[in-house]
Amino acid sequence: MLNIGIIGTGWFSKVHANILSEIEGVRVKAVCGTSTEKAESFALEFDGARGYGVLEEMLETENLDAVYVCVPPFAHGDIEMELISRGIPFFVEKPLAADLETPGRIISALREKPVITSVGYHFRYRDAAIKLMEELKGCQLGMVTGYWMGSMPAVPWWRNQEKSGGQFIEQTTHLLDLLRYSAGEAEEVTAVFGNKVMHEKHENVTVSDIGSVIVKMKNGTIATLTNTCILPDGVSAIGLDYYHDNGILKLNQEGLIKSERDVTIKWKDRDNPYIRENRAFIQAVESGNSSGILSDYHDAYQTQKVALAALKSAETGVTVKLEDINKNIV
Ligand SMILES: NC(=O)c1ccc[n+]([C@@H]2O[C@H](COP(=O)([O-])OP(=O)(O)OC[C@H]3O[C@@H](n4cnc5c(N)ncnc54)[C@H](O)[C@@H]3O)[C@@H](O)[C@H]2O)c1
Secondary structure (H helix, E strand, O other), X not given: OEEEEEEOOOHHHHHHHHHHOOOOOEEEEEEEOOOHXXXXXXXXXXXXXXXXXXXXXXXXXXXXOEEEEOOOHHHOOXXXXXXXXXXXXXXXXXXXXOOOHHHHHHHHHXXXXXXXXXXXXXXXXXXXXXXXXXXXOOOOXXXXXXXXXXXXXOOHHHHOHHHHOOHHHHOOHHHHHHHXXXXXXXXXXXXXXXXXXXXXXXXXXXXXXXXXXXXXXXXXXEEEEEEEXXXXXXXXXXXXXXXXXXXXXXXXXXXXXXXXXXEEEEEEOOOOHHHHHHHHHXXXXXXXXXXXXXXXXXXXXXXXXXXXXXXXXXXXXXXEEHHHXXXXXX
């Protein structure tokens, strides 16, 4: 039986805990929150699980095989460092942090003391993404356009730039990550962000609510990723469109659409990508073989670099080269 700990007692901790409790040979054994009360109330839903308000206490008391880290971007850092120092494999929700320094510190620790990691870039596990990767093999890609158009999440941390990193880092990162996965590594990034509507409608909104990012890839492909969070709840458009020498591949919220001269084919997502990503991580922990994990901490760090390059470009008004981001890190 694999004993799993969960850190965070919010929405996505519950999603993962529910999936884990359906996997044979796995149990949610412990939960750590910002208070013991919140953690105990969460733990009540999982047979035999215990709640903790202090991470070190949970890790010392329980013999955990792996831990899920489902906290907001600003809360990362010490948690992962503690897990690495104890050699505990972890699954961490995206984004890795609101900044680049925090994951940089974690990457250094992982280099010294590797543990199995997985990051919640679940788009990679979608049926549509698997099909997309197959379809892209036979064509010459020119451009990619992506869009994450939605509403502003209700949780207060999301609206605060320092706490969440803003929409591009917090949500559009899924598209950026899939872009890297499917179309290659970024060479340079140019971004424009604006604050048009939401700061007038709500208090304490310091994140941008509109933005466009141009990514020039090392292989010459050009991508634009655009996002807004001004839409009303329940209205959204999220997708990536690939323009290539045989036609168009459109990955949207439902699946993938292929349009070529005489043919249009639609593939709908069937399997739940969250279940797939959880099973991949659990299998890796059980077997010690992490080849089924499609996004580990090292890979996700590359996505974080491009996202932070976009933020820097929007702040400075100039194009940012990934080479320079890497130079500053080393
Ligand atoms: N992959 C996806 O599709 C997906 C979907 C939703 C959320 N997420 C990600 O999951 C993360 C959490 O999002 P959420 O919607 O669950 O947020 P949430 O606000 O509902 O929950 C966050 C929880 O973390 C707790 N927390 C904060 N700091 C903590 C700390 N130091 N120790 C322990 N607990 C702490 C809070 O008390 C809260 O219970 C975010 O990074 C978000 O982007 C991913």
